[in-house]
Amino acid sequence: MLLFLSLPTLSVLSSPSMTWIAPPRMVFSFTTIPGGITKIQPTLEALLHQNDRAFDAIYVIVPRVYRNESVEIPSWLLNDTAALDQRQMLDVTFATGPSVYHDKVHVVLLDTDYGPASKLLGALLVENDPETIIVYGDDDRMHRPELTERVLYYSSRFPDDAIAVLGGWIAAEDSLYCGRSLEVGVNRVSFVGGAGGVVVKRKFYGTSDEAIRPAFDIVNRSKGCFLGDDYYLSLLLSRNRVPRRLVYDTCWNIPLMKDSYRHGGLSYAESSHPGGANVEHYQQCIRELGKDHDLSGDGEFNAWSMYVFSHVWGLARGTMRWSQGESFVPC
Numbered sequence: 001m002l003l004f005l006s007l008p009t010l011s012v013l014s015s016p017s018m019t020w021i022a023p024p025r026m027v028f029s030f031t032t033i034p035g036g037i038t039k040i041q042p043t044l045e046a047l048l049h050q051n052d053r054a055f056d057a058i059y060v061i062v063p064r065v066y067r068n069e070s071v072e073i074p075s076w077l078l079n080d081t082a083a084l085d086q087r088q089m090l091d092v093t094f095a096t097g098p099s100v101y102h103d104k105v106h107v108v109l110l111d112t113d114y115g116p117a118s119k120l121l122g123a124l125l126v127e128n129d130p131e132t133i134i135v136y137g138d139d140d141r142m143h144r145p146e147l148t149e150r151v152l153y154y155s156s157r158f159p160d161d162a163i164a165v166l167g168g169w170i171a172a173e174d175s176l177y178c179g180r181s182l183e184v185g186v187n188r189v190s191f192v193g194g195a196g197g198v199v200v201k202r203k204f205y206g207t208s209d210e211a212i213r214p215a216f217d218i219v220n221r222s223k224g225c226f227l228g229d230d231y232y233l234s235l236l237l238s239r240n241r242v243p244r245r246l247v248y249d250t251c252w253n254i255p256l257m258k259d260s261y262r263h264g265g266l267s268y269a270e271s272s273h274p275g276g277a278n279v280e281h282y283q284q285c286i287r288e289l290g291k292d293h294d295l296s297g298d299g300e301f302n303a304w305s306m307y308v309f310s311h312v313w314g315l316a317r318g319t320m321r322w323s324q325g326e327s328f329v330p331c
Contacts (some may be wrong), residue, residue: 023053024133024155026148026232029123031061031116032139037138038074039261041101046142046260048102052149053133056203058105061122063113076100078107088212089125096126116229117218119194124212130203137197142258146251151199156245161245162237163199164192165253168246170279171296172286190295191234191282192244198233204242211240223261224284231282231295238295 028047040060047058062071071079077099084095084107092112096225099105108122120136129136133155137143154163167189192198206212215236218225224230234244285293322328 001235006083023152025056025127025129026135026151027057027059027123027127027132027255028055028135029059029062029119030137030139031060031118031122033063034068034069034071036075036139036261037071041076041144042258042260043094043139044105046145047147048104049145050148051145053152053181055104055148058102059108059126059301060105060139061097061108061110061118063110063118063293064115064189072109075107077105079170081109084109086089087125090209091123092216094122095283111219112219114216114219115226116194117226117233119229120198120200120233121218124202124205124215127202129202130207132202134202135197137194140260141195141197142260143197144251149195150249150252152182155201157201158245160186161243162192162204162234163245163247164194165196165247165249166194167192167230167234167244169296169299170282170286170292170294172283172291177326187246188243188300189246190244190298191231192246194233196252196257200237200242200312204237204240206240212266218240218288222284223290228278228281228285230278231285234295235293238298244298 005244030043044058044060045056060077062073064071078084079100081095084097086095087093092110095109096106096109098264099107106126108126111121113123119138120134123134123136133151135147135151151163169190205215218229218232221232237244320326
C-alpha cells in the first residue's frame with residue numbers, strides 16, 4: 001500500500017511541467033549613528049541566528065557625517081572604508097561592501113544623512129529586484145529567531161501590503177493621539193512604525209528611478225519630516241497605494257523584543273504633545289506637506305470611525321495603566 005501511494009507522488013514530482021520557484025530574496029536593513037554603532041552586535045547576532053530561513057543580507061546603513069562630525073566605524077564592523085565600492089544612484093553618492101563581522105552583513109555608507117529614514121532608503125539603493133522583501137527596523141532591537149518565518153508567512157498571506165506590528169491612525173490635529181489598533185487579528189492602519197520591524201517589497205516604492213527619486217527628498221524637508229520617518233515612509237507607501245497592515249502575532253511583537261542597548265530615542269524625548277516627540281514630528285510634517293496628506297482616511301474604516309475607535313481604545317489603555325500605578329498615557 002505504501003508503495004502504491006508513493007507512485008503518483010513520484011510521477012508528479014518528476015513531471016516536466018513542474019517548475020521550481022525560487023523563494024524571494026529577503027534582507028534586513030537598519031541605520032545607526034555614533035551613539036549606537038559600537039553597540040549593535042546583539043542586534044546583528046539576533047538577525048543572523050534565525051530558526052527558519054536566514055536573511056540573504058543584513059544592511060547597516062551609516063552616514064559619513066552626523067551632525068557635522070565624521071562617523072567612526074569600529075574595526076570589528078569595517079576595517080577599511082577605502083575598500084568599499086563607490087557608487088552613485090538616484091543622484092545619491094554612497095559606498096557599500098561586505099563587513100568583516102559576517103559575510104551576510106554589509107555596510108552602506110551614505111555621503112548624505114537622510115536621518116532615521118536611511119534604514120529604508122539605504123536598502124533601496126542596493127537592492128534592485130522588485131520582488132525582494134525588505135524588512136527595516138531599529139538598531140537597538142533584538143528580534144526573535146522566529147522573525148524570518150513570520151515575515152515569509154505574512155508576505156505570502158498579504159503579498160501587496162506593508163506589514164508591521166506597530167502603527168496606527170494619525171491626523172494633523174489629533175491632540176490626544178491613540179493611534180495603535182487593538183491587538184487582535186490583522187487590520188489596516190494609516191502608518192506603520194519601524195520599532196518592531198516593517199516588511200515591504202522593493203517594488204512598493206516604484207520600479208523606475210523617476211518613481212523612487214522623490215523618496216530621497218526628505219533631506220530637503222523640515223525637522224518634523226526628517227525625524228518623523230514612520231509617517232514619511234508610510235506616506236511614500238500611501239502615494240503608491242500600498243496598504244499598511246498591522247498584525248498581532250504571539251512570536252513577533254514588541255514586548256518579546258529585548259533592547260540591544262538603551263539610547264532613549266524620540267519616543268522618550270521631552271515633548272508637550274501627549275503622544276510624545278515622535279507624534280509631534282509626524283504632525284509637523286503633515287502640516288508642512290498639507291493636511292490632505294495626513295493619511296487619516298487610509299485605515300480600515302473611514303477617518304471618523306478611526307478617530308472614535310482610536311480615542312476610546314487609548315482612554316481605556318490609559319485608564320488601565322493609571323489603575324496599575326503608572327502614568328496616564330492615552331496611546
